[in-house]
Amino acid sequence: MKRSIREKLLYIARFAIGIGLVIWILHLVDLREFLEYYTLLSAGTILLIVLLGLISLNIQFRRWKYLVGRNSSDFAPSDLLPSFLAGFAFRLMIPGGQAEFGKVFLLRGKKRGKFVAFGMEKLSLTYIKLLLIVSVLPITFPQYTVYCVAALLILVVLFIVLPRTPMLHKLQEKQVDNYRVLAKTFIYSMVIFAVMVLQYYLLLNQVSQISMAATAHTAIYLWGAGIIPISISGLGVREGLAVFFLDGYGINAAHAVATSLFLFTLNSIIPALIGAYIISRKRANLKEMSALVQSAREIITKKSASRT
Numbered sequence: 120m121k122r123s124i125r126e127k128l129l130y131i132a133r134f135a136i137g138i139g140l141v142i143w144i145l146h147l148v149d150l151r152e153f154l155e156y157y158t159l160l161s162a163g164t165i166l167l168i169v170l171l172g173l174i175s176l177n178i179q180f181r182r183w184k185y186l187v188g189r190n191s192s193d194f195a196p197s198d199l200l201p202s203f204l205a206g207f208a209f210r211l212m213i214p215g216g217q218a219e220f221g222k223v224f225l226l227r228g229k230k231r232g233k234f235v236a237f238g239m240e241k242l243s244l245t246y247i248k249l250l251l252i253v254s255v256l257p258i259t260f261p262q263y264t265v266y267c268v269a270a271l272l273i274l275v276v277l278f279i280v281l282p283r284t285p286m287l288h289k290l291q292e293k294q295v296d297n298y299r300v301l302a303k304t305f306i307y308s309m310v311i312f313a314v315m316v317l318q319y320y321l322l323l324n325q326v327s328q329i330s331m332a333a334t335a336h337t338a339i340y341l342w343g344a345g346i347i348p349i350s351i352s353g354l355g356v357r358e359g360l361a362v363f364f365l366d367g368y369g370i371n372a373a374h375a376v377a378t379s380l381f382l383f384t385l386n387s388i389i390p391a392l393i394g395a396y397i398i399s400r401k402r403a404n405l406k407e408m409s410a411l412v413q414s415a416r417e418i419i420t421k422k423s424a425s426r427t
């Protein structure tokens with residue numbers, strides 16, 4: 120009971136940090152320019168941004184469908200879309216998106232292969248974000264080039280070694296070519312990233328001028344903001360990074376924050392609201408999740424007690 124209260128308080132604290140960061144950033148920018156930004160967007164641009172958002176969602180869904188299909192032989196195709204959308208809501212529950220594993224419990228059938236699919240999705244996404252950040256960091260901070268090269272080599276080694284680990288093969292429900300699966304997952308993720316870059320590019324060029332290369336450079340950091348688990352889904356951190364990096368390209372701070380929040384709402388909050396509705400309708404499916412989490416807590420507690 121005390122642990123549950125502590126977790127809830129921690130979630131509230133981190134959510135408050137995110138909101139607090141946004142409020143602080145808004146306090147630093149011109150609020151009039153922030154609100155004016157939304158009036159400067161043409162109806163055609165907004166429609167195009169929404170269409171790109173739907174394309175991104177479609178590709179993300181295809182990535183999830185592909186991973187589940189490759190790693191599990193026991194699932195109902197009709198469960199895939201509700202599970203996918205619920206993932207957006209779960210992702211906002213804990214900093215770093217760890218609660219997203221809850222979407223696995225909305226898929227009927229054996230769970231082992233589905234957990235591997237989820238693990239591959241999360242790890243590959245984190246991996247590619249780190250890979251992109253490490254690749255462009257020397258452009259922003261040349262003094263860290265040596266460290267970035269070392270980090271890049273470590274990431275390359277991890278890609279070679281991890282898919283071959285015996286533990287992964289033991290967890291898998293069926294034999295698959297892990298390199299091929301990860302490579303295709305990377306392609307899906309890169310297309311999703313490219314769509315996001317285009318969204319930023321179109322929105323920012325409505326109010327200023329910025330090149331596609333500069334937009335992509337900035338978007339890499341904004342995409343990776345969620346890796347830093349100090350707020351919910353990078354809220355506040357992403358907006359701060361947007362102000363910092365876009366300022367170097369002559370983008371007004373208020374417009375940088377407005378663009379970031381607009382895309383976060385469109386690409387994450389709206390799907391999460393649909394996902395929250397699905398979760399409320401399928402609460403019975405999540406009883407297994409609660410039992411598993413409780414069992415894991417008891418095991419951890421017993422191990423901790425035995426060590427003391």
